[in-house]
Amino acid sequence: MTIIVTGGAGFIGSNFIFHMLKEHPDYRIVCIDKLTYAGNLSTLKNVMDHSNFRFVKIDICDRTAVYRLFEEETPDIVVNFAAESHVDRSIENPDVFLQTNIMGTAVLMDACRKFGIKRYHQVSTDEVYGDLPLDRPDLFFTENTPLHTSSPYSSSKAAADLLVLAYFRTYLLPVTISRCSNNYGPYHFPEKLIPLMIINALADKDLPVYGEGLNVRDWLYVEDHCKAIDLIIHKGRVGEVYNIGGHNEMKNIDIVKIICKALGKPESLIKHVGDRKGHDMRYAIDPTKIHSELGWLPDTKFAEGIQKTIDWYLKNEDWWKPIVSGEYQKYYEEMYGNRT
Numbered sequence: 518m519t520i521i522v523t524g525g526a527g528f529i530g531s532n533f534i535f536h537m538l539k540e541h542p543d544y545r546i547v548c549i550d551k552l553t554y555a556g557n558l559s560t561l562k563n564v565m566d567h568s569n570f571r572f573v574k575i576d577i578c579d580r581t582a583v584y585r586l587f588e589e590e591t592p593d594i595v596v597n598f599a600a601e602s603h604v605d606r607s608i609e610n611p612d613v614f615l616q617t618n619i620m621g622t623a624v625l626m627d628a629c630r631k632f633g634i635k636r637y638h639q640v641s642t643d644e645v646y647g648d649l650p651l652d653r654p655d656l657f658f659t660e661n662t663p664l665h666t667s668s669p670y671s672s673s674k675a676a677a678d679l680l681v682l683a684y685f686r687t688y689l690l691p692v693t694i695s696r697c698s699n700n701y702g703p704y705h706f707p708e709k710l711i712p713l714m715i716i717n718a719l720a721d722k723d724l725p726v727y728g729e730g731l732n733v734r735d736w737l738y739v740e741d742h743c744k745a746i747d748l749i750i751h752k753g754r755v756g757e758v759y760n761i762g763g764h765n766e767m768k769n770i771d772i773v774k775i776i777c778k779a780l781g782k783p784e785s786l787i788k789h790v791g792d793r794k795g796h797d798m799r800y801a802i803d804p805t806k807i808h809s810e811l812g813w814l815p816d817t818k819f820a821e822g823i824q825k826t827i828d829w830y831l832k833n834e835d836w837w838k839p840i841v842s843g844e845y846q847k848y849y850e851e852m853y854g855n856r857t
């Protein structure tokens with residue numbers, strides 16, 4: 518079995534590669550990644566020499582390079598994690614989101630049609646459903662919730678999802694889609710809420726909470742997401758969408774306070790800053806389908822997962838220090854410098 522994993526030098530893709538090499542030692546895993554600012558080869562250093570692993574630097578929008586690789590590798594399965602993934606960046610510059618998230622998905626699926634494939638899996642997000650009101654805790658996203666996006670990022674992911682379903686219906690491409698809630702864990706790029714707060718708190722820097730911090734996200738430990746995708750590509754029904762989430766809704770401000778407490782830092786570091794444009798209020802997944810059809814349930818409780826994550830950042834400064842010292846400084850200054 519050969520699996521192409523796109524975006525495997527990023528946060529979730531790399532965790533998925535580690536999971537698959539451990540759980541399926543006889544599978545060949547081929548990672549393709551453009552190595553954008555979010556892709557980091559040092560993340561993959563422990564598997565680079567693994568006999569069943571290959572890394573190739575490819576942009577998924579580069580049709581010639583993608584076709585050449587498919588011809589060489591004749592993959593059985595493709596799992597597409599590659600994407601521009603940060604909502605704030607999509608608000609500043611939507612263009613690259615449309616290119617990678619939509620056109621890149623089309624190129625990959627065209628390659629799947631041309632060379633044949635057992636399964637194409639699209640890693641999508643709960644953000645395609647838009648948001649839920651804070652005063653209706655009884656409401657959850659199901660797979661039948663209409664797509665109703667807020668940001669250029671979520672719109673590009675929703676467009677890709679529709680394209681994937683169109684390739685299933687029109688060309689009978691054997692596809693599946695998963696829509697997961699917010700992930701956290703090791704190798705999470707420090708532009709995202711949890712790693713940003715851990716790293717700023719460690720340096721006694723301001724902790725920039727957007728608006729009042731009352732927005733709710735439904736957090737899932739990354740390993741549980743990887744297990745769910747492993748199940749879907751083996752046992753999921755083609756043409757189906759599976760929501761992934763563990764009923765772990767939390768307000769942003771509470772997450773930041775938990776991080777302060779765990780690191781012994783004062784809450785006075787918290788600084789309320791200007792809100793994100795079009796900021797989604799609440800995400801909450803109903804995971805009934807994946808639980809009842811595939812038997813998936815998350816294994817890691819938030820209290821355990823956040824401690825493991827904090828410990829990982831404490832022990833792995835050599836991974837994140839080079840990231841936050843380079844281009845990231847410029848990004849941080851532009852994104853947060855004038856945010857009042």
Ligand code: NAD
Pocket residue numbers: 523524525526527528529530549550551552553554555556557575576577578597598599600601602603617621640641642643674696697698699700701706
């Ligand atoms: P990430 O930004 O950490 O990693 C993205 C990876 O894709 C990077 O390695 C980057 O170099 C690569 N990439 C970007 N453009 C590329 C291109 N044109 N060609 C090849 N590679 C390219 O993202 P992540 O958080 O690991 O998210 C992975 C996937 O999961 C995305 O599709 C995202 O939409 C989805 N998702 C993320 C979350 C979350 O909480 N992080 C939740 C649900 C779904």
Ligand code: TDX
Pocket residue numbers: 602603604605641642643644698699700708709710711713725726727728730732733734769793
């Ligand atoms: O500095 C910050 N301050 C802050 O208050 C940052 C970076 C974020 N926030 C808030 C915005 C959100 O309400 O925290 C919440 C989480 O923000 P992000 O970490 O940027 O994640 P989110 O926008 O929820 O999107 C994430 O989950 C769904 C991923 O980045 C997406 O790729 C995924 O699809």
